[in-house]
Amino acid sequence: MAxxxxxxxxxxxxxGGGGSWRHTRKTSCKKISASFLYNDTRSLFEQxxxxxxxxxxxxxxxxxxxxxxx
Numbered sequence: 237m238a239x240x241x242x243x244x245x246x247x248x249x250x251x252g253g254g255g256s257w258r259h260t261r262k263t264s265c266k267k268i269s270a271s272f273l274y275n276d277t278r279s280l281f282e283q284x285x286x287x288x289x290x291x292x293x294x295x296x297x298x299x300x301x302x303x304x305x306x
Contacts, residue, residue: 238280239280239283239284242280242281242284243284246284246285246301246303249303250303250304254302254303254304255302255303256300256301256302256303257300257301257302257303258289258298258299258300258301259281259286259298259299259300260292260296260297260298278297278299281299281301282299284301285301286299286300286301287299287300287301
């Protein structure tokens with residue numbers, strides 16, 4: 237379900253003219269099995285085209301994506 241919501245959000249951003257989008261994840265920056273999480277995973281964002289941008293504190297990281305005009 238999270239993947240569907242993420243793809244739709246990216247579509248809406250593209251329809252609105254596009255731009256850069258950054259998402260701060262609240263889990264460690266390591267890849268983690270989805271069975272241990274109740275929300276998104278790093279791999280979900282990587283599959284949607286996001287790249288690891290940087291660490292943020294002890295257990296957060298920033299993923300980024302540039303969305304083109306749809």
